[in-house]
Amino acid sequence: MSLTLPGDRLASAMEYVPGPGVYERNGELFAALTGELVRDEQNTELRVKPAVSVPLEISAGEQVLGRVHSIRESMATIEVVRVKGKARQVGTWIMGTLHIARMSEDYVSDINEVYCVNDLVQAEVDETKPALKLNTKKGRDGVVGARCSDCRDRLNVVDGELFCTECRQREARKLSSEYGQVQL
Known part of the structure:
Protein backbone atom coordinates (compact mmCIF):
# COMPACT_ATOMS: atom_id res chain seq x y z
CA MET A 1 0.00 0.00 0.00
CA SER A 2 1.29 3.42 -0.97
CA LEU A 3 -0.20 6.40 0.88
CA THR A 4 -0.39 9.63 -1.11
CA LEU A 5 -0.89 13.21 -0.04
CA PRO A 6 -2.26 16.02 -2.23
CA GLY A 7 0.49 17.30 -4.51
CA ASP A 8 2.64 14.14 -4.39
CA ARG A 9 4.29 13.42 -7.76
CA LEU A 10 3.13 9.95 -8.83
CA ALA A 11 4.47 9.31 -12.33
CA SER A 12 5.01 10.70 -15.78
CA ALA A 13 1.97 11.23 -18.00
CA MET A 14 3.86 9.15 -20.58
CA GLU A 15 3.50 6.06 -18.33
CA TYR A 16 -0.10 6.37 -17.08
CA VAL A 17 -3.32 8.27 -17.65
CA PRO A 18 -4.87 10.13 -14.70
CA GLY A 19 -7.88 8.47 -13.07
CA PRO A 20 -10.06 9.65 -10.16
CA GLY A 21 -8.04 11.51 -7.53
CA VAL A 22 -5.14 12.20 -9.93
CA TYR A 23 -4.42 15.24 -12.08
CA GLU A 24 -1.85 16.09 -14.76
CA ARG A 25 0.34 19.17 -14.86
CA ASN A 26 3.21 19.75 -17.31
CA GLY A 27 3.43 16.09 -18.27
CA GLU A 28 3.52 14.83 -14.67
CA LEU A 29 0.79 13.08 -12.64
CA PHE A 30 0.03 14.28 -9.10
CA ALA A 31 -2.24 13.10 -6.27
CA ALA A 32 -5.29 15.29 -5.71
CA LEU A 33 -6.36 13.45 -2.54
CA THR A 34 -5.01 11.81 0.55
CA GLY A 35 -5.39 8.08 0.08
CA GLU A 36 -4.08 4.84 -1.35
CA LEU A 37 -2.38 4.84 -4.76
CA VAL A 38 -3.93 2.27 -7.11
CA ARG A 39 -2.04 1.27 -10.26
CA ASP A 40 -4.26 -0.22 -12.97
CA GLU A 41 -1.63 -1.77 -15.26
CA GLN A 42 -4.23 -3.20 -17.65
CA ASN A 43 -5.66 0.26 -18.44
CA THR A 44 -2.40 2.11 -17.66
CA GLU A 45 -4.28 4.31 -15.20
CA LEU A 46 -3.32 5.75 -11.83
CA ARG A 47 -6.01 6.62 -9.31
CA VAL A 48 -6.14 7.50 -5.64
CA LYS A 49 -8.64 5.68 -3.44
CA PRO A 50 -9.65 8.33 -0.88
CA ALA A 51 -8.69 7.74 2.75
CA VAL A 52 -11.81 9.65 3.83
CA SER A 53 -15.19 10.00 2.18
CA VAL A 54 -15.34 12.57 -0.59
CA PRO A 55 -18.20 14.98 -1.32
CA LEU A 56 -21.17 13.33 -2.95
CA GLU A 57 -21.59 13.90 -6.68
CA ILE A 58 -24.99 13.61 -8.33
CA SER A 59 -25.22 11.86 -11.71
CA ALA A 60 -27.92 11.67 -14.37
CA GLY A 61 -30.28 8.74 -13.80
CA GLU A 62 -29.96 8.77 -9.99
Missing part, protein backbone atom coordinates in the same frame (compact mmCIF):
# COMPACT_ATOMS: atom_id res chain seq x y z
CA GLN A 63 -32.96 9.07 -7.67
CA VAL A 64 -32.87 12.05 -5.31
CA LEU A 65 -34.99 13.20 -2.39
CA GLY A 66 -35.68 16.86 -1.90
CA ARG A 67 -37.97 19.52 -0.51
CA VAL A 68 -40.03 21.82 -2.71
CA HIS A 69 -38.41 25.18 -2.05
CA SER A 70 -40.48 27.41 -4.32
CA ILE A 71 -43.10 27.23 -7.06
CA ARG A 72 -43.43 29.43 -10.13
CA GLU A 73 -45.88 29.32 -13.02
CA SER A 74 -43.93 26.75 -15.06
CA MET A 75 -41.51 25.13 -12.62
CA ALA A 76 -40.74 24.13 -9.06
CA THR A 77 -37.37 24.55 -7.36
CA ILE A 78 -36.30 21.53 -5.32
CA GLU A 79 -33.67 21.59 -2.56
CA VAL A 80 -31.91 18.22 -2.92
CA VAL A 81 -31.09 16.67 0.46
CA ARG A 82 -30.18 13.06 -0.33
CA VAL A 83 -29.30 10.71 -3.17
CA LYS A 84 -31.25 7.46 -2.80
CA GLY A 85 -29.06 4.45 -2.12
CA LYS A 86 -26.15 6.49 -0.76
CA ALA A 87 -25.53 6.77 2.96
CA ARG A 88 -23.90 10.18 2.83
CA GLN A 89 -26.10 13.25 2.68
CA VAL A 90 -25.58 15.99 0.13
CA GLY A 91 -22.99 18.27 1.71
CA THR A 92 -23.77 21.55 0.00
CA TRP A 93 -26.93 23.43 -0.80
CA ILE A 94 -27.99 21.92 -4.14
CA MET A 95 -31.04 23.19 -5.97
CA GLY A 96 -32.70 21.43 -8.87
CA THR A 97 -35.46 22.54 -11.20
CA LEU A 98 -38.55 20.55 -12.04
CA HIS A 99 -40.25 21.91 -15.16
CA ILE A 100 -44.02 21.54 -15.47
CA ALA A 101 -43.58 19.29 -18.55
CA ARG A 102 -41.45 16.85 -16.50
CA MET A 103 -43.83 16.54 -13.54
CA SER A 104 -46.29 13.91 -14.74
CA GLU A 105 -47.25 11.73 -17.69
CA ASP A 106 -50.61 13.51 -17.50
CA TYR A 107 -51.10 17.12 -18.59
CA VAL A 108 -50.43 19.58 -15.74
CA SER A 109 -52.15 22.96 -16.03
CA ASP A 110 -51.48 24.20 -12.48
CA ILE A 111 -48.37 23.21 -10.52
CA ASN A 112 -50.21 23.81 -7.24
CA GLU A 113 -52.41 20.78 -8.00
CA VAL A 114 -49.29 18.61 -8.23
CA TYR A 115 -46.83 20.01 -5.66
CA CYS A 116 -46.84 22.43 -2.72
CA VAL A 117 -43.98 24.25 -1.01
CA ASN A 118 -42.30 22.03 1.63
CA ASP A 119 -43.51 18.74 0.08
CA LEU A 120 -40.89 16.01 0.26
CA VAL A 121 -40.43 14.64 -3.27
CA GLN A 122 -38.56 11.84 -4.96
CA ALA A 123 -37.27 12.63 -8.44
CA GLU A 124 -34.95 11.28 -11.11
CA VAL A 125 -32.01 13.39 -12.28
CA ASP A 126 -32.25 14.10 -16.03
CA GLU A 127 -29.28 16.45 -16.37
CA THR A 128 -26.55 17.77 -14.07
CA LYS A 129 -24.94 20.39 -16.28
CA PRO A 130 -25.28 23.31 -16.67
CA ALA A 131 -27.98 22.97 -13.97
CA LEU A 132 -29.65 20.11 -12.11
CA LYS A 133 -32.84 19.18 -13.97
CA LEU A 134 -35.27 16.76 -12.36
CA ASN A 135 -38.14 14.57 -13.58
CA THR A 136 -41.08 13.01 -11.68
CA LYS A 137 -42.98 11.35 -14.52
CA LYS A 138 -42.43 7.78 -13.30
CA GLY A 139 -44.83 6.17 -10.81
CA ARG A 140 -42.20 5.81 -8.10
CA ASP A 141 -41.46 9.54 -8.34
CA GLY A 142 -43.50 12.35 -6.84
CA VAL A 143 -44.53 13.36 -3.33
CA VAL A 144 -43.28 10.93 -0.65
CA GLY A 145 -44.26 13.10 2.32
CA ALA A 146 -46.59 16.07 2.77
CA ARG A 147 -48.36 18.17 5.37
CA CYS A 148 -51.80 19.78 5.29
CA SER A 149 -51.67 23.28 3.82
CA ASP A 150 -54.10 24.51 6.51
CA CYS A 151 -53.18 22.85 9.83
CA ARG A 152 -49.71 21.40 8.91
CA ASP A 153 -50.69 17.91 10.16
CA ARG A 154 -49.19 14.95 8.28
CA LEU A 155 -51.32 13.88 5.30
CA ASN A 156 -52.40 10.27 4.78
CA VAL A 157 -53.37 8.53 1.54
CA VAL A 158 -57.10 7.71 1.40
CA ASP A 159 -58.62 6.45 -1.86
CA GLY A 160 -55.61 7.65 -3.87
CA GLU A 161 -55.74 11.20 -2.49
CA LEU A 162 -54.10 12.93 0.42
CA PHE A 163 -56.38 13.42 3.41
CA CYS A 164 -55.89 15.36 6.62
CA THR A 165 -57.41 13.52 9.59
CA GLU A 166 -57.20 16.69 11.71
CA CYS A 167 -59.14 19.20 9.58
CA ARG A 168 -60.81 16.66 7.21
CA GLN A 169 -59.41 18.34 4.09
CA ARG A 170 -58.47 16.52 0.85
CA GLU A 171 -55.48 17.69 -1.18
CA ALA A 172 -54.34 16.75 -4.67
CA ARG A 173 -50.68 15.88 -5.36
CA LYS A 174 -48.67 13.78 -7.80
CA LEU A 175 -48.09 10.90 -5.39
CA SER A 176 -45.13 8.56 -5.46
CA SER A 177 -45.85 4.84 -5.21
CA GLU A 178 -43.53 5.05 -2.16
CA TYR A 179 -45.54 7.72 -0.30
CA GLY A 180 -44.99 7.46 3.46
CA GLN A 181 -42.24 4.83 3.11
CA VAL A 182 -39.23 7.09 2.50
CA GLN A 183 -37.11 8.30 5.42
CA LEU A 184 -34.45 10.99 5.15
Whole structure:
Protein backbone atom coordinates (compact mmCIF):
# COMPACT_ATOMS: atom_id res chain seq x y z
CA MET A 1 0.00 0.00 0.00
CA SER A 2 1.29 3.42 -0.97
CA LEU A 3 -0.20 6.40 0.88
CA THR A 4 -0.39 9.63 -1.11
CA LEU A 5 -0.89 13.21 -0.04
CA PRO A 6 -2.26 16.02 -2.23
CA GLY A 7 0.49 17.30 -4.51
CA ASP A 8 2.64 14.14 -4.39
CA ARG A 9 4.29 13.42 -7.76
CA LEU A 10 3.13 9.95 -8.83
CA ALA A 11 4.47 9.31 -12.33
CA SER A 12 5.01 10.70 -15.78
CA ALA A 13 1.97 11.23 -18.00
CA MET A 14 3.86 9.15 -20.58
CA GLU A 15 3.50 6.06 -18.33
CA TYR A 16 -0.10 6.37 -17.08
CA VAL A 17 -3.32 8.27 -17.65
CA PRO A 18 -4.87 10.13 -14.70
CA GLY A 19 -7.88 8.47 -13.07
CA PRO A 20 -10.06 9.65 -10.16
CA GLY A 21 -8.04 11.51 -7.53
CA VAL A 22 -5.14 12.20 -9.93
CA TYR A 23 -4.42 15.24 -12.08
CA GLU A 24 -1.85 16.09 -14.76
CA ARG A 25 0.34 19.17 -14.86
CA ASN A 26 3.21 19.75 -17.31
CA GLY A 27 3.43 16.09 -18.27
CA GLU A 28 3.52 14.83 -14.67
CA LEU A 29 0.79 13.08 -12.64
CA PHE A 30 0.03 14.28 -9.10
CA ALA A 31 -2.24 13.10 -6.27
CA ALA A 32 -5.29 15.29 -5.71
CA LEU A 33 -6.36 13.45 -2.54
CA THR A 34 -5.01 11.81 0.55
CA GLY A 35 -5.39 8.08 0.08
CA GLU A 36 -4.08 4.84 -1.35
CA LEU A 37 -2.38 4.84 -4.76
CA VAL A 38 -3.93 2.27 -7.11
CA ARG A 39 -2.04 1.27 -10.26
CA ASP A 40 -4.26 -0.22 -12.97
CA GLU A 41 -1.63 -1.77 -15.26
CA GLN A 42 -4.23 -3.20 -17.65
CA ASN A 43 -5.66 0.26 -18.44
CA THR A 44 -2.40 2.11 -17.66
CA GLU A 45 -4.28 4.31 -15.20
CA LEU A 46 -3.32 5.75 -11.83
CA ARG A 47 -6.01 6.62 -9.31
CA VAL A 48 -6.14 7.50 -5.64
CA LYS A 49 -8.64 5.68 -3.44
CA PRO A 50 -9.65 8.33 -0.88
CA ALA A 51 -8.69 7.74 2.75
CA VAL A 52 -11.81 9.65 3.83
CA SER A 53 -15.19 10.00 2.18
CA VAL A 54 -15.34 12.57 -0.59
CA PRO A 55 -18.20 14.98 -1.32
CA LEU A 56 -21.17 13.33 -2.95
CA GLU A 57 -21.59 13.90 -6.68
CA ILE A 58 -24.99 13.61 -8.33
CA SER A 59 -25.22 11.86 -11.71
CA ALA A 60 -27.92 11.67 -14.37
CA GLY A 61 -30.28 8.74 -13.80
CA GLU A 62 -29.96 8.77 -9.99
CA GLN A 63 -32.96 9.07 -7.67
CA VAL A 64 -32.87 12.05 -5.31
CA LEU A 65 -34.99 13.20 -2.39
CA GLY A 66 -35.68 16.86 -1.90
CA ARG A 67 -37.97 19.52 -0.51
CA VAL A 68 -40.03 21.82 -2.71
CA HIS A 69 -38.41 25.18 -2.05
CA SER A 70 -40.48 27.41 -4.32
CA ILE A 71 -43.10 27.23 -7.06
CA ARG A 72 -43.43 29.43 -10.13
CA GLU A 73 -45.88 29.32 -13.02
CA SER A 74 -43.93 26.75 -15.06
CA MET A 75 -41.51 25.13 -12.62
CA ALA A 76 -40.74 24.13 -9.06
CA THR A 77 -37.37 24.55 -7.36
CA ILE A 78 -36.30 21.53 -5.32
CA GLU A 79 -33.67 21.59 -2.56
CA VAL A 80 -31.91 18.22 -2.92
CA VAL A 81 -31.09 16.67 0.46
CA ARG A 82 -30.18 13.06 -0.33
CA VAL A 83 -29.30 10.71 -3.17
CA LYS A 84 -31.25 7.46 -2.80
CA GLY A 85 -29.06 4.45 -2.12
CA LYS A 86 -26.15 6.49 -0.76
CA ALA A 87 -25.53 6.77 2.96
CA ARG A 88 -23.90 10.18 2.83
CA GLN A 89 -26.10 13.25 2.68
CA VAL A 90 -25.58 15.99 0.13
CA GLY A 91 -22.99 18.27 1.71
CA THR A 92 -23.77 21.55 0.00
CA TRP A 93 -26.93 23.43 -0.80
CA ILE A 94 -27.99 21.92 -4.14
CA MET A 95 -31.04 23.19 -5.97
CA GLY A 96 -32.70 21.43 -8.87
CA THR A 97 -35.46 22.54 -11.20
CA LEU A 98 -38.55 20.55 -12.04
CA HIS A 99 -40.25 21.91 -15.16
CA ILE A 100 -44.02 21.54 -15.47
CA ALA A 101 -43.58 19.29 -18.55
CA ARG A 102 -41.45 16.85 -16.50
CA MET A 103 -43.83 16.54 -13.54
CA SER A 104 -46.29 13.91 -14.74
CA GLU A 105 -47.25 11.73 -17.69
CA ASP A 106 -50.61 13.51 -17.50
CA TYR A 107 -51.10 17.12 -18.59
CA VAL A 108 -50.43 19.58 -15.74
CA SER A 109 -52.15 22.96 -16.03
CA ASP A 110 -51.48 24.20 -12.48
CA ILE A 111 -48.37 23.21 -10.52
CA ASN A 112 -50.21 23.81 -7.24
CA GLU A 113 -52.41 20.78 -8.00
CA VAL A 114 -49.29 18.61 -8.23
CA TYR A 115 -46.83 20.01 -5.66
CA CYS A 116 -46.84 22.43 -2.72
CA VAL A 117 -43.98 24.25 -1.01
CA ASN A 118 -42.30 22.03 1.63
CA ASP A 119 -43.51 18.74 0.08
CA LEU A 120 -40.89 16.01 0.26
CA VAL A 121 -40.43 14.64 -3.27
CA GLN A 122 -38.56 11.84 -4.96
CA ALA A 123 -37.27 12.63 -8.44
CA GLU A 124 -34.95 11.28 -11.11
CA VAL A 125 -32.01 13.39 -12.28
CA ASP A 126 -32.25 14.10 -16.03
CA GLU A 127 -29.28 16.45 -16.37
CA THR A 128 -26.55 17.77 -14.07
CA LYS A 129 -24.94 20.39 -16.28
CA PRO A 130 -25.28 23.31 -16.67
CA ALA A 131 -27.98 22.97 -13.97
CA LEU A 132 -29.65 20.11 -12.11
CA LYS A 133 -32.84 19.18 -13.97
CA LEU A 134 -35.27 16.76 -12.36
CA ASN A 135 -38.14 14.57 -13.58
CA THR A 136 -41.08 13.01 -11.68
CA LYS A 137 -42.98 11.35 -14.52
CA LYS A 138 -42.43 7.78 -13.30
CA GLY A 139 -44.83 6.17 -10.81
CA ARG A 140 -42.20 5.81 -8.10
CA ASP A 141 -41.46 9.54 -8.34
CA GLY A 142 -43.50 12.35 -6.84
CA VAL A 143 -44.53 13.36 -3.33
CA VAL A 144 -43.28 10.93 -0.65
CA GLY A 145 -44.26 13.10 2.32
CA ALA A 146 -46.59 16.07 2.77
CA ARG A 147 -48.36 18.17 5.37
CA CYS A 148 -51.80 19.78 5.29
CA SER A 149 -51.67 23.28 3.82
CA ASP A 150 -54.10 24.51 6.51
CA CYS A 151 -53.18 22.85 9.83
CA ARG A 152 -49.71 21.40 8.91
CA ASP A 153 -50.69 17.91 10.16
CA ARG A 154 -49.19 14.95 8.28
CA LEU A 155 -51.32 13.88 5.30
CA ASN A 156 -52.40 10.27 4.78
CA VAL A 157 -53.37 8.53 1.54
CA VAL A 158 -57.10 7.71 1.40
CA ASP A 159 -58.62 6.45 -1.86
CA GLY A 160 -55.61 7.65 -3.87
CA GLU A 161 -55.74 11.20 -2.49
CA LEU A 162 -54.10 12.93 0.42
CA PHE A 163 -56.38 13.42 3.41
CA CYS A 164 -55.89 15.36 6.62
CA THR A 165 -57.41 13.52 9.59
CA GLU A 166 -57.20 16.69 11.71
CA CYS A 167 -59.14 19.20 9.58
CA ARG A 168 -60.81 16.66 7.21
CA GLN A 169 -59.41 18.34 4.09
CA ARG A 170 -58.47 16.52 0.85
CA GLU A 171 -55.48 17.69 -1.18
CA ALA A 172 -54.34 16.75 -4.67
CA ARG A 173 -50.68 15.88 -5.36
CA LYS A 174 -48.67 13.78 -7.80
CA LEU A 175 -48.09 10.90 -5.39
CA SER A 176 -45.13 8.56 -5.46
CA SER A 177 -45.85 4.84 -5.21
CA GLU A 178 -43.53 5.05 -2.16
CA TYR A 179 -45.54 7.72 -0.30
CA GLY A 180 -44.99 7.46 3.46
CA GLN A 181 -42.24 4.83 3.11
CA VAL A 182 -39.23 7.09 2.50
CA GLN A 183 -37.11 8.30 5.42
CA LEU A 184 -34.45 10.99 5.15
